[in-house]
Amino acid sequence: MNKLKMAASALALCAMAAPASAEDVKIGVISILEGAFAALGQDGIRGAELAVLETGGEIDGNTIEVITMSSDASPDSAVNAARKLIEQDGVDIIVGPLSGSEGLALRDLSKSYPGVTFLNGSSAAQDTTLRDSSDNFYRFGGDGAQWMVGVGDYAYDDMGYKSVAVIAEDYSFPYTQVLGFMTEFCEAGGKVPEKFWTPIGNKDYSSVVYAIPQDVDALFVALGGADAVNFLTQYSQAGGDKPIIGGSITIDQSILDSKGPFKKLLVGAPAGTPTVGDYDGDEWKAFTASYTEAFPDGFSAPSIFAHHYYMSAKAAMLALDEVDGDLSDGHAAFRAALNDLTFTTPTGGTMRLDKNRNGVIDNFVTEVYEREDGTLGNRVVKVVRDVDQLLGQDEAAFLASGPVSRDNPSCP
C-alpha cells in the first residue's frame, strides 16, 4: 500500500513537472472510443482534428495541442474524462461529448469549471442549452428537435399522412426527436394517437408490432442502429405495410445496405438530418474532399459526428484567431468572440448562436430512393435554412410547454 502510494506520488510529481509553455492552447476532445459507438466516435475525433489541421496546428504563434479522451456513452464516464482533461492535462477548451445524456452531464459539470470553455460535440438533448444553460457551454450545432425540422410538414403536406404512430427509444434524444417531428405535424393538423417507448437495445418488438393501430397512415420510427433493424425486420415479417418516417439516426447507409425484407418498406421514406453524406452543395464537396485527403482510412464521407465535432472545433479556432490565441483574461474575450461568431458551415448555411449559445442550423429532409443498380440511398428533397432551437415559435410559449418526456408533446 505504502509503496503504491510512493509510486503514485512519484508519478504525480512527474506529471506536474511536464513541460507546458504558456503559449500552448490545449484542446481536450471527448468522444466514445469504446463499445458499439467506437467507429462513429473515432469519426468525431477526425472532425475536430480536421479543424485544427486547417490552421496548421498553430494560431498566431500559439501551438494548438489536441488531447483525446474516451467515454463509454455513460454520463459518469464523460464527467470523469472531462475532469481528467481539466485537472490533469490542463486543457483550456473541451470539445465533446457525443451522446445526449453525456451532454447534459458536461453542461452541469461546466458550471464547476468557469475557467474552461466547453464546446458540445454531437450530443443533441434539448435541455443541454434550452433550460438551465451554462455560460461556458456552447453548442455549434442543433438539438434532436432541430434535426427533425421539415419532416412533419413534409409528411402531412407532401405525403398526405394524417395520423402517425410513434415507435422510439426511451431516453432524452428520441424524446427530443419526437418533439421536433410532432411540433410541425400536429400544428399542420396531424394526429399521433399512440406512442411506443422501447428500451434501448430491445430485441423483441412483437408486443409493439401487434399493438400498432390499423388506422394510422404511417409510423415514425426513431430507433438507432440494431434497434431499427430489429424492429423493421419483425414488423415486415409480421406483415406490416405502413410507410415509415425515420428519425435522424434511423435510416443511415448501414441500414440501407443491410439485407432484409423490410427494404421495400423504406423506399420513399422521409427522414430529417443535419448531415447528408452525398449532399451536392459546393461547401460540402470541399469539406468531404479535405476530409478524405486528411483521413484516407476514414469513411467515404464525413459522418454526422465528424461534421458536428468539426463545426465546434472550427468555431474554437476562429474565435481563438480573433483573440490572437490569448486566453489570459479568463476566456472573456474568447467567449465574446464565440458569442458573436458567424461562419459558413460545410452545408452552406451560416452558423451563429442564439442567446442560450445554441446553434442556428441547416436541416435536411431526405428520402430513400432506389438506385439503378437496385441498392438504396438517401437523397435530399428539402433544405431548411436557419432552424433555431425554438423551432420558430414564441419563446415563452415554447418553454411553457415543459421539458420533453414520454407524454410531452401530445396530440392524440
Add this chain to the structure above:
Amino acid sequence: MKQALILVPLLIPPLVLNDFWLTQVATRSLILGIMALSLSFLATYLGVVSFAQATIAGIAGYTIAFFGPNSVGIGVPLPFWISIPLALSLAAISGALVGLIARRSRGIYAIMITLAIGVAFFYFTRQNYTFFNGWTGFSGVRAPEIAGVSLRDPLPLYLVSLAVAALALALVSGFVRSPLGLTIQAVRDAPGRVLALGISVTTPIVTAFAFSGLLAGAGGILNVWYQERVSSFSVGLGPIIDILIISVIGGLRHPGGAFVGAVVFVLLETFAVDLIDRERFNTLIGVVLLLIVIVAPGGLQQLAHDWLARLRAPDTNEKSSV
C-alpha cells in the same frame, strides 16, 4: 492497534497531492475499495460471490439522490441526517433480501442469482420514471454542507472516505471475530455440521448479506457525492464487473486487499490512456489485469505478502492473521 498505524501515512496524501490526485485517484480508490470490501467480505467469510453489490450501492445512491437536493425535480428533499441513515438501512435491507433469495445457492448458482438481481434492477431503473428517472437518472446531487464546508470539496471528501474505509475495515475485522461472525465462517466451511448443531444457517447467511449491504451502501453514498449524479449506468454491468475485478486483483485473503485492488484499478483506468495510443487503452488495462491474475492468483496482497515473507524468511515463521 497495529492496524490503526496504517492510517497515519494515509493522512499524508492531502499534503502532497493536488486536487486531481486527491479526488480522482485517492478518494475514488477509497470509495471503490469500500464497495469491493463488501464483496470481499462475502467471498472470504461466507464463501459466496455476489454480483449484486453494485446494485445495493446504487440503491443507497438513489436514496440519497431521491431524498436530497438534485436538479431533476424528482423526490422529496430531506435533511441529510435523515437521508443518510435511511439510505444505509435500505441498503442493509436490500442486502438481506438478496441474501434471503440466494441463501440456498453456492458457487456459480449464487453468481447467477445475484447477477440476475443486478441486471433486473438495472433495467428497472431504466424504465421507472417515478423513483429512478429512467435512463437519465439524477444529476446535480450535492453532498451535504456541514458548518459551511461542503463534503464534496477535495479534502473533506477524502477524509470522510478515509474514515468510512477505516471504520468499514474495523467493523469487518471485529464482526468476523464475533460469535455470529464465527458462525458465518462455520456455515462457509461446513453448513451440514452447523445444522447438525441445531443452528439455522439462514440467519447467519442473511445477516452476512445485510452487513455487506451496509458496507456497499456506505460506498454507494460516497460514490453519489463524488459523482454528483446517479443513473442506470451506475448500476449496470460495467460497475458490477469493476467491483469484481477490484476484489479479485486485490486478493480475497484479507479484507484490506479490496483497497489495494482499488488503487491499482483506478491508477490503470485513469492513466492507461497516457501510456498507450488513446484508442487502445482498454487493451492495456485488460492485459495488465490478466497478468495480475496469472502471476498472483491470490491477488496483489498475496504477492506482496509472499515477497515480504521471503525477505524475512530466515528467522520468522509468521502465521497468517486470517
